[in-house]
Each structure stands twice: as structure tokens, then as C-alpha cells.
Amino acid sequence: MTALRVGLLRNQRVIVPVMFVAVAFIVIVDGAITIVALPAIAAQFHLSSAALDGVVVVYPVCLGVMIPASAWLLGRFGGRRMLVLALAAFTLASALCGAAQSLPQLIVFRAAQGLAAGLLTPVAQGLLFRTFSQREQVRLARVTIIPQQLAPTVAPLLGGVLVTSLDWRWVFFVNVPVGLAAAVFGLCFLEEHRERRPDRLDLPGLLLSGGAMGTLMFGICAGPDRGWTAPPVLAALGAGAALLTLAVRFGLRAPQPALRLRLFADRMFRKAGWLSLVGLVPVLGPLFLVPLFVQQAQGRSALDSGSTTFVEAAGVLLTVQLVGVLYHRIGPGPIVATGLLGVSGVNLLLADSGAHTSLWTLRLDMFLLGIAMGAYFMPVTVASLTTLDRADSAQAATLGTVVKQTGSALAPVVVTAVLVFGTAPGAAGHPPVSAYRLAFLVLAAIALLAALYALTLGRPSPASAAARPPASAASASRPTPAHPRRIRPGRPRRPHDDRAPAGTRGSTP
Numbered sequence: 001m002t003a004l005r006v007g008l009l010r011n012q013r014v015i016v017p018v019m020f021v022a023v024a025f026i027v028i029v030d031g032a033i034t035i036v037a038l039p040a041i042a043a044q045f046h047l048s049s050a051a052l053d054g055v056v057v058v059y060p061v062c063l064g065v066m067i068p069a070s071a072w073l074l075g076r077f078g079g080r081r082m083l084v085l086a087l088a089a090f091t092l093a094s095a096l097c098g099a100a101q102s103l104p105q106l107i108v109f110r111a112a113q114g115l116a117a118g119l120l121t122p123v124a125q126g127l128l129f130r131t132f133s134q135r136e137q138v139r140l141a142r143v144t145i146i147p148q149q150l151a152p153t154v155a156p157l158l159g160g161v162l163v164t165s166l167d168w169r170w171v172f173f174v175n176v177p178v179g180l181a182a183a184v185f186g187l188c189f190l191e192e193h194r195e196r197r198p199d200r201l202d203l204p205g206l207l208l209s210g211g212a213m214g215t216l217m218f219g220i221c222a223g224p225d226r227g228w229t230a231p232p233v234l235a236a237l238g239a240g241a242a243l244l245t246l247a248v249r250f251g252l253r254a255p256q257p258a259l260r261l262r263l264f265a266d267r268m269f270r271k272a273g274w275l276s277l278v279g280l281v282p283v284l285g286p287l288f289l290v291p292l293f294v295q296q297a298q299g300r301s302a303l304d305s306g307s308t309t310f311v312e313a314a315g316v317l318l319t320v321q322l323v324g325v326l327y328h329r330i331g332p333g334p335i336v337a338t339g340l341l342g343v344s345g346v347n348l349l350l351a352d353s354g355a356h357t358s359l360w361t362l363r364l365d366m367f368l369l370g371i372a373m374g375a376y377f378m379p380v381t382v383a384s385l386t387t388l389d390r391a392d393s394a395q396a397a398t399l400g401t402v403v404k405q406t407g408s409a410l411a412p413v414v415v416t417a418v419l420v421f422g423t424a425p426g427a428a429g430h431p432p433v434s435a436y437r438l439a440f441l442v443l444a445a446i447a448l449l450a451a452l453y454a455l456t457l458g459r460p461s462p463a464s465a466a467a468r469p470p471a472s473a474a475s476a477s478r479p480t481p482a483h484p485r486r487i488r489p490g491r492p493r494r495p496h497d498d499r500a501p502a503g504t505r506g507s508t509p
Helices: 002-010 012-044 049-077 079-098 103-131 134-165 175-189 203-226 231-253 261-265 267-297 302-309 312-330 332-351 359-373 377-383 390-421 433-457
Strands: none
Touching (some): 012 049, 012 079, 012 175, 049 079, 049 103, 049 203, 049 390, 079 103, 103 134, 103 390, 134 312, 134 377, 203 231, 231 261, 261 390, 267 302, 267 332, 267 359, 267 377, 267 390, 267 433, 302 359, 312 332, 312 359, 312 377, 332 377, 332 433, 390 433
């Protein structure tokens, strides 16, 4: 038994998923739990809730600034070193947030949290992509998705208990023991892993892409509260668009760009990226819209709101088990399209809700939404890597994180914009029920269009569906070959080893 435990702790195919789950859980909980503490923070510093806008906005802004640098840092310093350092920085920043004595201090330390979080997710995901083949990732996702779905549902309840029983500072202090344990675990058991020689530092590309992400995140996150015509919001969106244009032009010309935008030339990666960007709007939109509808349109409590959205996670966990079995049989296209059609249908059901709709009816709708969502998340992520080389995993993880972060930020923006459009000018109070119905109808239409586009993903061919060999310690320092090896005359051909890897560009998706 002791030998078995030692073997498991030395097996990177066990350690890497454990670190990935720990990182995902920490980042998701931190993002959701802080919202619960905002009223208590405002009372502590004798401020209005609107004055805490900096605490909310600075986190995604700094997260967006750091994400473009994650792929280069992963290649330059190695996954183990960067993951442990990012965990240590995140833990220290959390402790400093809890100890903040003023609002400016809290904003500065929250910014440090965002910078560290911008490294955690893409680095952990890059390690996961390098360690497991595509087929293995499908099976693994049936397990790793469980804590990722539990985190956003547990966080509000945990935050409420901590704020009520202790103090708002504990929503930050709670990260300290968890982050410290994860950092020590990674330091002791995670092995260093480098795929190939790191690219040269593309400082102009990093500055342009980081500046574009940061300013766009500020404009997108601050727009709903400050107003889309506010000068700071317009300036941020304009500057972000200009910087993004320059970053794209520079990235396509640079020999070793910070963000390898040429990966979007890959058909499957490009299509999956569009589905991540557009599909996240109708998928995540109801998670923002339903709590507002329950509390504002129906006049119910925050507890009623939380208990209504809680059941969504159960639906996701049920579907993802079936998706893991079907993925390599029917391919990502039919699965993702079916899931998005389900999302469209649930949004139509929600659009029929009124001020007196039963909470149990809404809970059933959210459970059905979870079932549909389970057919979306994992297949899109795995499909994006189907035809890419293993050596591009770090860059693919970084670009995927950028796209998902943008899609996640667009969901509340679209919801808020439709609610404002559906509310009569000068109307007092909250948006009417008709505005919520219009928002659900818009989300249903976007989901329907995304479902039709998902059908173009198609089904995997035998070449692309074949499992790629996992990255081992022996092959970690060698790049994945770009072409299949030649077979010498008279030398017997081995059935699998000499085939072109599934990531070779010649494979058919």
C-alpha cells in the first residue's frame, strides 16, 4: 500500500490533473465569493456599493493583461516553476487583500490577485494538454469538470457563511490555506516539464496584446455600471480596439510572436474558437439574467435566487458523463450543436416566465440548461486541439483562455444592453418583465445561430480521432515532429508508432 501511494505521488498523470483541479477550483471560487462580500466591504470603509467599482473591475483587467504572457513564461521557465510561483503570489495577494486597511490598498492587492490568476489557468491547462492525448482528455474531463461545476455553486454559500459568521476579510483569508497547500504539493511532486526551446521574448507583442486585453476588459466590465457613453468607457474601448488591431498586425508578421495567431489558420481550432466566443454568451447569459429576474422582477430574496441557479451544476454533471462516451463515436459537431439547441430551447422557456412563475418551474428550467451546457463545454475545448501539434499546446491554451475570457465578459454585457434597451427611457425602478423576456429571446437566437455553426465542426476521421501518445519525461524535451518519419526499405513498419501524430497538419478533422 505504501509503495502504491509513493507510485501515485510520482506519477505525473495523477499529479497534473490534481494541480489543474486545485487551480481551477481556487480561481473560480475566488471570482464568485468576492461578490458576496461587496456590501460588507462598502460598510467597512463607509462607501456606497457603486464606489467599489474599482475592486470589481481591476481583477479582470489585470487578469487580461497577464494572460498573453503565460505561454512564453511557461516555455521559458517551465510549468512547475511558473505554477508554484503563481500560486504563491496569488496566496500572498489574498492575505494582503484580507489585511487591507483602506480601499486603495484593497484595489492594489486585488490587482496583484488578478495578475497571478492570469497565469494560473493557462499554465495549468497547458500542462494538462501536454500530458494527455485528446482521447484521454475526453475521459479525464468527466472527472475534472465535477469540482469546476461545484465551485461556482459552493462559493456564494461559503461567502455568505464567512461574511455573516466572521468578517468580509475571510473571503480572502480562506484562499491562504488552500493556495499554500496547493503550492507545497506542486513544489514537492510536480516535475518540471519543457516541450522545446522557448521562443524569444516578444516584448512589443506582449505590450500590445496585454494592453489591448486590459483596456478592453475595463471597457466591457465598466460599461454596464458607468454607462456605455461615459468618457472613460469610450476611451478604453477605443484604445483597446486600436491596440488589438496593432497586436494582430504585429503578431502575424513577427517570427516568434507573443500570441501565435497563426494557429487560427487551423480549421478546427478557428471554428472552436468562434464557438467559445459566441456560444458562451447564450450559455452564461441565463446565469446572470435569472438571479436578476428572481430578485428584481419577482421580488424574491437572494437565497431564493441562489437556490434557483444551484441545480444547473447537477445537469452539467449528468450530461458530461454521456458526452465522454459519445465524443469519439459521433464527433464534436453533433454534440455541440445539440447542446446549443438545448440552450436555445431553455432560453425560450425562460422567456415565457412571468412575475408569478413558480421557483420550481425556474429550477427545472435551470436543470435543463445544465443538461444542455454539459454538451457544450468539454467538446469545444477538446475539438480545438484535434489538429494541432503537441508542441503548440501552451500557445493553444493561452489563446483559448483569451477567447473564453472575452466570451465570459461579453455575456453580462449583452444581457445588460438588452435590459436597458427594453426599459422605457426615464422609467424608475428595475427593468420590466418584458425586458427580461426580450433578453431571453435574444439569447435563444444567438444559441440557435451558434448551433447551426457547430455542425460545421463535423466528425473526427480515424486519423484525428486516434489517441496521441502522452508526453513523457523522456520526450518532454523534444518537439513533436511536424512530419511522419520515412520507413526504410526492408524495415517492417510498426502499426502505430510510425504514423503521423494526430496533431500533424495533414490530418482531416
